[in-house]
Amino acid sequence: MKITNVESRLLYVPFTRPQVWASGARPGSTRLLITLHTDDGLTGYGETICLHEFIQPVVERTIAPLVIGHDPHDIERLHRKIDGAGYYHHQRAAVAALAGVELAMWDLIGKSAGKPLYQLWGGGFRRLIPTIAYLHARPPAELAAEAAEFVANGWQTIKVKIGLDPKTDIAAMRAVRDAIGPDVLLRGDVNGAWTPGTARRQLAKLAELDLEFVEQPLMLDDLIGHAQLRRGSQVPICIDEGAFTNTDVLNIIRLEAADVILVDAHEAGGWCQARKQAAIAEAAGIPVGIHSGGELGLSLAANLHLAAATPNLSLAIDSNYHGMPDDIITERFVYQKGALAVPERPGLGVEIDWDKVDRYTTDHIHDAYINRDRPDWFTMKPAY
Structure with missing residues (x-):
């Protein structure tokens, strides 16, 4: 089984009410949906947090070229490939992007084996x-x-x-x-x-x-x-x-x-x-x-x-x-x-509702931690 294509979609789902905390406020959750297609017809899905604009480009421009043609079972090998692509010195810049792709690989592995991941x-x-x-x-x-x-x-x-x-x-x-x-x-x-x-x-x-x-x-x-x-x-x-x-x-x-x-x-x-x-x-x-x-x-x-x-x-x-x-x-x-x-x-062990995906697809990061109810406030760490 080889990966033939990588797709990503940015999603935003609002919370029931904004979440306020020491780092600011979040009105909802911005996530990146990853889809991996394979040459044997299986499709795997992954998800990751997406608070920064660079995460989707890392998936599409750095990880996707490395993962196409890759056996999804070889997860450890993919991690070493990402290190070799320049992220050895910048690991925290790649982790969220890599997590979403890796999860889609695990989904493929489980589906191929006919077993839940646990x-x-x-x-x-x-x-x-x-x-x-x-x-x-x-x-x-x-x-x-x-x-x-x-x-x-x-x-x-x-x-x-x-x-x-x-x-x-x-x-x-x-x-x-x-x-x-x-x-x-x-x-x-x-x-x-x-x-x-x-x-x-x-x-x-x-x-x-x-x-x-x-x-x-x-x-x-x-x-x-x-x-x-x-x-x-x-x-x-x-x-x-x-x-x-x-x-x-x-x-x-x-x-x-x-x-x-x-x-x-x-x-x-x-x-x-x-x-x-x-x-x-x-x-x-x-x-x-x-x-x-x-x-x-x-x-x-x-x-x-x-x-x-x-x-x-x-x-x-x-x-x-x-x-x-x-x-x-x-x-x-x-x-x-x-x-x-x-x-x-x-x-x-879960299925995608594509109508919901279409409903929540977005083209930008929503506020991240900015608190729009306190426009003059900004995060100070440590605060006191």
């Missing part, structure tokens, strides 16, 4: 995947009410975006904890908005809330700062944005910088790399979760397969899917008390 990745360690309820920046009372509603519908893990200002952060987390009670897991995500001094003070205040962890309290590349912070913190520390590459994950472990690591295949360069990152963490006894960038059904399906087959991926996975009013697959995923079932059909 069976090719080690089998079903678990088949029902718990997800978090994602709460973005709003007044504490509104967050508390929203959290209570999620818990009433079966969710057992709540994640709150913080990192906006010192008082609001603490008030929001306390309000949510009071609303959900002591038995539901609670996380806070700072998105790198704190200075080391602020982080120490805020974590000391949050310690009484029995948090599962606080995610990315410091800037993404400050691994030593995270290690120093972790040594003095009663609250477990999670790193996400600082865990792009396999070497990032290894250095986090070397420095003892985190109690938890969130992997994201779109940031890692694909699910092949995300699986390696989980294995590196497993060897160090560190649990992993999955970060969400607003996935549609293709990437969500892939994440469910990854969670199903990875023993130490034991934490509820991030997902913005409950905030997505629509999707581009024929059958939306349905929550079962906050959990999602792993697809059982071959490949990704």
